[in-house]
Amino acid sequence: MEEESDTRKINNSFLRDHNYATEADIISTVEFNSSGELLATGDKGGRVVVFQREQEVENANNSQRRGEYNVYSTFQSHEPEFDYLKSLEIEEKINKIKWLPQQNAAYFLLSTNDKTVKLWKISERDKRPEGYNLKDEDGRIRDPSTITSLRVPVLQPMDLMVEATARRVFSNAHTYHINSISVNSDHQTYISTDDLQVNLWNLEITNRSFNIVDIKPANMEELTEVITSAEFHPQQCHTFAYSSSKGSIRLCDMRQAALCDRHCKYFEEPEDPSTRSFFSEIISSISDVKFSHNGRYLMTRDYLTVKVWDLQMENKPLETYQVHDYLRGKLCSLYENDCIFDKFECVWNGSDSVIMTGSYNNFFRMFDRNTKRDVTLEASRENSKPRAILKPRKVCIGGKRRKDEISVDSLDFSKKILHTTWHPHENIIAVAATNNLYIFQDKVN
């Protein structure tokens, strides 16, 4: 980041008005579109809320005011379903949203729950035809005998209406829960990934997909590893990577074979025997994998660290950043309360110089890859007023606690920041803290 080490961010938050957190409001994914103009959030209740950045205006001081994000469209993307064959509910929670690159005036995004991917079109309507010949103003068909003249409808301006329509509903092709989707750089295909399979879809075809990775063993009793996330390379349309629960990443080339079971590259760091414990495997499970924008690096998030890998070097990561190493001594408790299975995401900034990921107690961390400095910030209502500058936070590990520090035992593990996203070009970030969305910007001037 070009700012100082204690980078401050201005808080521009969208806090739902409830004093209590209804479970349906828990935000489950956030994503900027490719221009950064739109920000989409999905929640546990199956809703998608899209925010749009208002046009930047120059105020009286002749300095630009940064555009703020306002609600643009809200729609119900997925409904709860019931799988009768298995007697199981299918949650409507939106697991991932991915925007398609913009090709015309309308916006397109893919949203998915555990089983079904849908393509939504969000379009504006600010004109409507008036003066139909055969219909009344309220839409009723006129009696033909009363029509004596011909008139052609004219488009009249109306209040802006944003409507979302489901253009494609891709049929259920996954036996297990979809954990990620990724749009290809060819803008024609995308992949959807569940625990054991990766399927390749064409955006136009909803009733057929191709299975390109399948790690299901012949005997399910031998299952020891699952796929946790997959992503297409940002430039090479034939390359994708997928991460596993054992801490490895495989890079595959679709030109090699129809079924990409044999990887091109295999990234794994050998385990450090001095830190081995019963939880070693669990904390090595990768919860998110992201290519850098320039396509040269991969970033992975496991429970305690973020690692940056050079695609040319498979045997160890280029950089490792400790997110919350003070939790290493608490792994047993975190296993008991299931927090050890939390899946944190990680994200690059536009220039690939800074990476960000979430933690507990509504903390999130940023690491500057160039200066090697890092900062912990907090997304909370109490500690930051809108437009206030965030103060860096610090967790004290043992011994004496300084005034502003918080001790490990006081951390609130129910307040976890799993989902964050960074504007593709500017230093604007969106952070989801349970049912609240925080949008932070760089300090202006």
Next chain:
Amino acid sequence: MFAKGTKRKFSDPGEEPALGAELGPVVRPLSSTYSLQRQSLLDMSLIKLQLCHMLVEPNLCRSVLIANTVRQIQEEMTQDGTWQIMTQALAAAQCPADRLVATEVLCRPSEALAAAQKEEEEEEVVVAAAMEEDVDSEANPLSSSSFLPAPFGAEPGWEDEEDDSEDEDSEECPSDAEDVPDSRRGDQVFGTFEIKHPAPPPDPALEELFSDVDPSYYDLDTVLTGMQSTPKMGPYDLLDSLSPHAAPALSTGTSCRSDLNELDHIMEIIS
């Protein structure tokens, strides 16, 4: 970070939780603290696997990670020889081989409906039977496997709520983690954790469990099983064809209903 090769002492409340950072394979002390903690972790893991039966399909990643942890513990215990001691003690205590199903959880999505539902019910019955027996068999001196002593409460780093779960763990342990045939012990964990339907005697508690289950749900099962061969029928078509059963009623299948009743039952017994 913890120093390499630190020997674990018997009663050393000043150290961090033993399971948080273990020693390498070179030094493996068998202090009671360590083995008790390991046992507790095993119990906790098995409970987690068992409680995966919920209305929503269990998270496969989580199940696999827990199952791998269980396997790791089991392998270590096998090397130590403690596994054999425990299984022998448990084998002596109980006649039918009540076994936990970890496979069941993992295989569930891919199994046929009828088999899955039936096995689920059987497993619930097994657990219930095991719980019944467990209450009876408390008088039995089960040595190494059972009950975690008070020192756990004094361990720093273990949070307070763990005391409760440890009590639960200890009661569940005899019925959960054992494997009778020695030959399979060293092999796949899942091979050992297989379901075996013990055909329990009619138990008034179990009768009560299932008494409030509408027998028409079993018809539903048959219908759904039959439906497997006609894949063209979508879920909403199915709903229409089963008009006597209102949609809300369908939202909890037989197995799920019995799961919830089962959980209540277990909690009653434990508390």
